[in-house]
Amino acid sequence: MKPLLAPLAALVLLLLPLLANSYLLSIAIAVLYLAYLGQAWNVMMGFAGQLSLGHALYVGLGAYLAGGLFFHHGLGPWLGVWIAIAAALVVSVALGLLAFRFGISGVYFALLTIATAEFTRVGFDHLDWTGGPGGMFLKVENREHVDLLNLRGPPSLYYYTALTLCVGAAVLSRRLLRSRAGYYWQAIREDEPAAQSLGINTMRWKLLAIAISAALTAVGGVFHAFYFNSLFPEQIFSAGHSLEILLAPVVGGIGTLAGPLVGALVLTLLGEGSTELLSQLGWEAPGLKQVLYGLLLLATVWHLPRGIWPTLRSRLRPGEG
Amino acid sequence: MPAPDFVLNVVLSGILTGMVYGLMALGLSVIFGVMRVVNFAHGELTTLAMYATAVACEAFHADPFVTLVPVTLGFFGLGYLLQRLVINRFISRPEHTQLLLLVAIAIVLANVLLLVFGPDARSVQTDYQLDSIELGPLLVDSTRVYAAGTALVATLLLFAFFRGTMMGTAIRACADNQRGARVIGLHIEHLFAVTFGLGTACVAVAGSMLVLLFEVTPASGPAYTLLGFVIVVVGGLGSMTGALLGGVLIGVSESVAGMLVTPSAKSMISFALLILVLTFRPSGLLGARR
Numbered sequence: 001m002k003p004l005l006a007p008l009a010a011l012v013l014l015l016l017p018l019l020a021n022s023y024l025l026s027i028a029i030a031v032l033y034l035a036y037l038g039q040a041w042n043v044m045m046g047f048a049g050q051l052s053l054g055h056a057l058y059v060g061l062g063a064y065l066a067g068g069l070f071f072h073h074g075l076g077p078w079l080g081v082w083i084a085i086a087a088a089l090v091v092s093v094a095l096g097l098l099a100f101r102f103g104i105s106g107v108y109f110a111l112l113t114i115a116t117a118e119f120t121r122v123g124f125d126h127l128d129w130t131g132g133p134g135g136m137f138l139k140v141e142n143r144e145h146v147d148l149l150n151l152r153g154p155p156s157l158y159y160y161t162a163l164t165l166c167v168g169a170a171v172l173s174r175r176l177l178r179s180r181a182g183y184y185w186q187a188i189r190e191d192e193p194a195a196q197s198l199g200i201n202t203m204r205w206k207l208l209a210i211a212i213s214a215a216l217t218a219v220g221g222v223f224h225a226f227y228f229n230s231l232f233p234e235q236i237f238s239a240g241h242s243l244e245i246l247l248a249p250v251v252g253g254i255g256t257l258a259g260p261l262v263g264a265l266v267l268t269l270l271g272e273g274s275t276e277l278l279s280q281l282g283w284e285a286p287g288l289k290q291v292l293y294g295l296l297l298l299a300t301v302w303h304l305p306r307g308i309w310p311t312l313r314s315r316l317r318p319g320e321g
Numbered sequence: 322m323p324a325p326d327f328v329l330n331v332v333l334s335g336i337l338t339g340m341v342y343g344l345m346a347l348g349l350s351v352i353f354g355v356m357r358v359v360n361f362a363h364g365e366l367t368t369l370a371m372y373a374t375a376v377a378c379e380a381f382h383a384d385p386f387v388t389l390v391p392v393t394l395g396f397f398g399l400g401y402l403l404q405r406l407v408i409n410r411f412i413s414r415p416e417h418t419q420l421l422l423l424v425a426i427a428i429v430l431a432n433v434l435l436l437v438f439g440p441d442a443r444s445v446q447t448d449y450q451l452d453s454i455e456l457g458p459l460l461v462d463s464t465r466v467y468a469a470g471t472a473l474v475a476t477l478l479l480f481a482f483f484r485g486t487m488m489g490t491a492i493r494a495c496a497d498n499q500r501g502a503r504v505i506g507l508h509i510e511h512l513f514a515v516t517f518g519l520g521t522a523c524v525a526v527a528g529s530m531l532v533l534l535f536e537v538t539p540a541s542g543p544a545y546t547l548l549g550f551v552i553v554v555v556g557g558l559g560s561m562t563g564a565l566l567g568g569v570l571i572g573v574s575e576s577v578a579g580m581l582v583t584p585s586a587k588s589m590i591s592f593a594l595l596i597l598v599l600t601f602r603p604s605g606l607l608g609a610r611r
Contacts, residue, residue: 045417051417051420053420053424098596098600099599099600102600102601104599104600106416106417107359107416107420108554108599110417110420111550111554111595111599112595112596112599112600114547115547115550115551115592115595115596115599116592116596118547118588118592119589119592119593119596122585122586122588122589122592123589125585125586126583126585126586238543239543239546239547240428240431240540240543243424243428250421285436286435286436286439286440287432287433287434287435287436287539288432288436290428290431290432290435291428291429291432291433291436293428294425294426294427294428294429294432295425295429297421297424297425297428298422298425298426298429301411301418301421301422301425302410302422305414305418
């Protein structure tokens with residue numbers, strides 16, 4: 001039974017757009033997108049132990065650069081994504097250099113990440129190129145045929161894009177975790193002075209972690225721009241958005257490969273389930289989803305500080321991790 | 322260049338608002354200084370206090386300077402229980418777990434407000450809100466003067482408590498040396514809870530005043546959290562006088578920035594200041610060098 005499980009799951013994931021209606025498909029895309037961003041955040045916090053509370057910065061940069069180039073110059077996302085990555089690399093490495101050079105860590109580093117995101121949010125509100133607080137809207141002309149070059153098309157196109165991103169990020173994370181960098185990161189995460197005393201150039205490896213995490217997050221931002229088609233600095237750079245990004249990996253299990261996906265699944269099912277239930281009863285309760293997210297986070301840090309996945313795994317296979 | 326009178330007016334109004342900001346940040350600073358807990362829900366608690374004041378004023382047709390007393394007492398109780406029942410369990414946990422706990426509390430608070438009051442802005446109307454006081458060439462809003470005065474009184478009371486009472490001294494002992502305090506028989510869990518209660522009481526007084534000066538929405542929380550952090554980091558995290566001076570400094574820089582650039586971009590100055598101070602003087606402008 002067990003060896004069949006993985007191929008079966010893969011088959012279901014591949015054929016989902018044929019099986020599911022558009023509502024279910026949109027939920028699947030939400031789960032995959034959340035899991036992808038969580039995986040990206042995890043590289044920095046889960047692997048290297050650097051807490052970022054401002055990852056919305058890189059989503060916003062990626063979304064606005066690729067979206068803006070498409071909006072103003074008709075440049076497709078395949079070129080835009082490289083510019084988004086380049087911008088995220090520059091910003092994250094500059095931030096990292098500034099912070100790590102002066103030995104800023106822990107809470108102070110977290111504050112620095114929020115402050116940078118907020119600074120950028122207010123800045124983007126005042127740029128003409130971004131449309132300011134009024135927002136930027138990408139044209140949606142076709143929802144029927146697949147235009148891969150411009151990432152325009154039916155929901156299934158976005159589903160497969162999100163799936164590819166998600167699988168790609170998981171594979172990359174797995175390879176990173178088992179590489180030299182991965183072991184150095186874990187050493188830094190557990191005890192930075194000890195790692196340093198063993199001759200690890202902690203500055204360099206921390207910079208690598210923040211750079212990879214930021215670049216991956218910016219790619220997620222490009223997806224955000226072309227999937228949602230509307231961008232507001234107020235939303236995309238907000239502190240609330242940064243927190244939403246870290247919910248999935250924290251709830252699922254910080255530093256684990258499956259954690260972000262498990263967390264994204266649990267969060268989305270909880271959020272969508274409750275919203276759907278209430279709307280069946282004829283209620284509309286904006287904010288309820290987030291209250292439940294907050295309570296879930298509270299319950300997780302209280303009872304399962306390692307997250308859902310590590311606890312689940314040790315129940316399923318006693319004796320392992 | 323604007324007229325000197327106008328500049329002086331802007332600076333004065335910044336100082337007055339800054340004193341209220343300073344009190345709000347003082348709560349954050351006290352909580353960090355004693356427990357080493359970074360209260361990430363500080364802005365959400367401020368927002369809650371602003372809502373509590375708005376609701377109480379509307380329900381009882383009272384003045385914010387009257388509802389101040391019950392709101393502050395209620396907030397002291399809320400803070401006490403929060404620390405006693407929840408945060409005390411996390412004191413010895415890793416830093417990021419503590420932070421995530423308070424993030425969770427912040428998310429719940431902000432969205433419960435959204436659920437109960439909806440997304441629209443609230444404010445408090447008083448019949449003296451358009452009055453102003455003339456001081457030679459200067460013209461200041463009387464509301465702002467009263468708010469700053471109240472904040473100053475609350476700040477002085479808190480200073481007096483920490484310097485002049487046995488309990489205040491005991492709390493400072495806990496901050497200096499937790500193990501030593503436990504050895505001489507201090508009830509740390511209780512003292513920590515009192516400290517958090519005092520922190521939220523600062524928030525309550527500041528929130529009652531802020532709702533007179535600004536509108537509040539359920540989404541106002543993160544901005545106040547960050548404002549609090551900017552102030553205490555600039556003044557030195559954990560330093561009480563630093564928080565007050567930081568508040569005034571940020572108040573003035575915000576109002577001057579609002580005058581020179583556009584008012585909506587004024588918070589950029591604060592964030593830039595936070596980034597610069599964090600990078601170059603992490604112990605604050607007034608704090609000792611690390």
